[in-house]
Amino acid sequence: MLGRSVSLRLILLSVAWIVATLAVGGWVLSQHFRAHVETSFDFGLQRHVEELLSYAEVTDGQVALTRRPTDPSYLRPLSGWYWEIITDGVVIGRSRSLWDQVLPVKPVPTRGEAASFFVEGPRQERLRVVAEAFSLPGFEHDVVIYFTGPAVVIDRATEEFTETLTSSLLLLGLGLMAAVVLQVILGLRPLKLVRKKLAAIHAGETERMTGAFPSEVEPLVNDLNKLLDHNADVIERARTHAGNLAHALKTPLAVLGNEADAMDGKSAATLRELVTTMNDLVTRHLARARAAGGLGVPGLKADVGEIASGLKRTLQRIYQRKCDGAGVSISLVNVRGLDVVGDRQDVEEMLGNLMDNACKWAANRVRVTGERVGREIVLRIDDDGPGIPENLRDDVLQRGKRLDEATPGSGLGLNIVYELAELYHGSLSLDASDLGGLSVRLHLPAA
Amino acid sequence: MRVLVVEDEPDLRRQVSRALMEAGYSVDEAPDGEEGEFLGDTEPYDVIVLDLGLPKIDGISVLSHWRQAGRDMPVLILTARDSWNEKVGGFDAGADDYLTKPFHMEELLARVRALIRRSAGHATPILECGPVELDTRTGKVTMDGSAVSLTAHELKVLSYFMHHQGRVVSQTELIEHIYDQDFDRDSNTIEVFIARLRKKLAAELIKTHRGRGYSMSPPGETV
Numbered sequence: 001m002l003g004r005s006v007s008l009r010l011i012l013l014s015v016a017w018i019v020a021t022l023a024v025g026g027w028v029l030s031q032h033f034r035a036h037v038e039t040s041f042d043f044g045l046q047r048h049v050e051e052l053l054s055y056a057e058v059t060d061g062q063v064a065l066t067r068r069p070t071d072p073s074y075l076r077p078l079s080g081w082y083w084e085i086i087t088d089g090v091v092i093g094r095s096r097s098l099w100d101q102v103l104p105v106k107p108v109p110t111r112g113e114a115a116s117f118f119v120e121g122p123r124q125e126r127l128r129v130v131a132e133a134f135s136l137p138g139f140e141h142d143v144v145i146y147f148t149g150p151a152v153v154i155d156r157a158t159e160e161f162t163e164t165l166t167s168s169l170l171l172l173g174l175g176l177m178a179a180v181v182l183q184v185i186l187g188l189r190p191l192k193l194v195r196k197k198l199a200a201i202h203a204g205e206t207e208r209m210t211g212a213f214p215s216e217v218e219p220l221v222n223d224l225n226k227l228l229d230h231n232a233d234v235i236e237r238a239r240t241h242a243g244n245l246a247h248a249l250k251t252p253l254a255v256l257g258n259e260a261d262a263m264d265g266k267s268a269a270t271l272r273e274l275v276t277t278m279n280d281l282v283t284r285h286l287a288r289a290r291a292a293g294g295l296g297v298p299g300l301k302a303d304v305g306e307i308a309s310g311l312k313r314t315l316q317r318i319y320q321r322k323c324d325g326a327g328v329s330i331s332l333v334n335v336r337g338l339d340v341v342g343d344r345q346d347v348e349e350m351l352g353n354l355m356d357n358a359c360k361w362a363a364n365r366v367r368v369t370g371e372r373v374g375r376e377i378v379l380r381i382d383d384d385g386p387g388i389p390e391n392l393r394d395d396v397l398q399r400g401k402r403l404d405e406a407t408p409g410s411g412l413g414l415n416i417v418y419e420l421a422e423l424y425h426g427s428l429s430l431d432a433s434d435l436g437g438l439s440v441r442l443h444l445p446a447a
Numbered sequence: 448m449r450v451l452v453v454e455d456e457p458d459l460r461r462q463v464s465r466a467l468m469e470a471g472y473s474v475d476e477a478p479d480g481e482e483g484e485f486l487g488d489t490e491p492y493d494v495i496v497l498d499l500g501l502p503k504i505d506g507i508s509v510l511s512h513w514r515q516a517g518r519d520m521p522v523l524i525l526t527a528r529d530s531w532n533e534k535v536g537g538f539d540a541g542a543d544d545y546l547t548k549p550f551h552m553e554e555l556l557a558r559v560r561a562l563i564r565r566s567a568g569h570a571t572p573i574l575e576c577g578p579v580e581l582d583t584r585t586g587k588v589t590m591d592g593s594a595v596s597l598t599a600h601e602l603k604v605l606s607y608f609m610h611h612q613g614r615v616v617s618q619t620e621l622i623e624h625i626y627d628q629d630f631d632r633d634s635n636t637i638e639v640f641i642a643r644l645r646k647k648l649a650a651e652l653i654k655t656h657r658g659r660g661y662s663m664s665p666p667g668e669t670v
Contacts, residue, residue, distance in 0.1 A: 250549060253548065258549075310535040317538050317543075321561075352535075
């Protein structure tokens with residue numbers, strides 16, 4: 001799945017990035033904040049250290065406190081806010097809050113450098129300690145002052161910040177992900193457009209891809225267009241070659257047939273028969289080659305109305321002397337504006353053969369009716385001729401079957417239409433007509 | 448009756464020409480579109496048999512050219528191109544009939560006969576003029592029901608008159624429609640044919656219009 005969808009790839013990669021970046025960023029930020037809180041906490045303790053130092057005086061070679069810090073936090077017992085002043089390992093003063101306890105761990109800081117660290121207090125609570133060593137004039141030992149505050153203050157501030165930070169980052173992350181999804185959808189829209197245009201080409205609505213595409217997609221579109229053109233070109237050439245071959249064969253066949261006609265005997269009949277067979281083969285395979293070539297060619301559609309009116313013109317001339325010179329009257333009903341998927345010549349071939357058949361058999365009326373049914377175009381060709389009995393209708397669709405050997409024609413007409421229609425995913429069926437003759441129904445996919 | 452055969456395949460051209468000549472037509476041949484177009488432009492043909500796939504100029508172009516120039520002789524397209532697309536194209540270009548290869552020679556002859564008859568306004572294959580009957584399918588002539596034997600040239604002259612009854616036909620017109628282009632034309636021979644026809648059929652059948660030509664019309668009708 002990940003390998004198939006570009007959108008999903010982009011989104012998952014971006015989400016991974018966003019999660020990683022925000023997690024690292026959040027962690028760094030909260031660490032930074034904690035350090036900041038500790039520093040300002042230490043700064044407060046430091047000021048108390050300096051205050052206490054100012055109360056220390058050396059009298060008689062002993063250090064004594066002239067005053068004690070008045071901050072009530074240092075008076076409340078076991079509040080976590082403690083102080084202690086020590087010289088040479090001897091405690092010379094401690095905060096009331098310490099009660100009878102002693103600060104447990106007491107690393108001795110180097111002189112002149114304030115040290116801060118955590119220790120475990122008398123109530124097993126964590127304490128933040130600031131310690132500093134001083135030298136007092138007239139006193140040989142260092143005076144070390146410790147001030148502590150409960151670490152829970154730092155922890156709580158950090159926790160609160162982290163909570164706010166986490167929810168903000170979560171929100172930011174969600175926003176970014178939404179933006180990524182939107183960006184992917186919008187950014188990949190041209191590809192979707194390409195797909196849509198290709199679908200339109202496949203459906204026969206257009207022959208090439210047109211419209212404005214972004215510069216990244218345009219080369220692809222141009223290449224696709226070139227491919228489509230090339231494809232159409234190759235097919236056209238193949239069809240032309242097939243057509244040329246078929247037509248080039250027919251003239252010698254005509255010569256051969258005429259020579260056979262001029263001869264007598266059994267071999268002449270055989271020759272004549274072979275000429276007919278060869279001609280049928282050429283006709284059949286030319287039709288198939290043409291149709292097969294046209295299959296799957298995108299962008300093909302044929303206007304039934306135009307084709308039918310051209311055929312009507314032609315057939316009325318061909319059959320103008322039928323019925324004692326009255327001719328065949330051909331009416332076209334609702335065929336205007338109907339488009340089917342397919343090569344124009346193939347559709348013309350199907351409809352031409354059916355209309356020709358109808359004219360051949362009609363007393364004097366032929367009617368072509370068009371109708372769009374769902375995704376199909378249904379063409380009905382009716383005539384007022386003798387029709388075909390129901391039990392024989394399947395036979396006439398078979399190759400070379402003819403019900404009447406006397407009427408000119410090779411018997412390929414209906415069968416070729418049948419095959420062409422199947423190639424185009426259409427169908428052909430025979431029925432009785434309300435005009436009295438045969439009703440042929442040709443179903444073709446609508447464009 | 449004069450026919451032009453425009454066909455590039457020599458064997459087929461020869462076959463068609465021979466069959467047409469045997470049926471009593473004067474036949475000219477053209478091996479390509481260029482010569483065919485020129486002949487159709489300059490000679491008065493009664494029918495032209497035209498192939499479509501021709502060298503130099505294709506058949507459809509030749510036909511369109513003739514029709515645009517106002518040449519309205521009947522044209523039968525004889526081609527291997529048998530798709531409906533091409534048939535519609537052929538008729539739209541001005542063809543009068545369309546026959547696809549391979550074909551039966553009798554079919555071609557029947558269609559040529561029909562075209563000539565139709566262009567002269569006759570509905571049936573048997574032409575009548577008073578007591579004289581001409582079956583265009585067989586070339587048989589009868590006078591009051593009994594067969595009359597005519598030479599090929601006599602038949603050509605009579606056939607032209609029968610197709611164009613009730614109209615004065617000049618000697619030039621007769622010559623143009625009876626002889627092919629390579630024939631050494633001599634107006635005296637026409638007079639000889641007409642004299643023979645009058646003798647074999649009836650003296651009053653073909654009238655002479657001094658300085659204008661000849662006419663043939665059913666009894667009771669005058670030109």
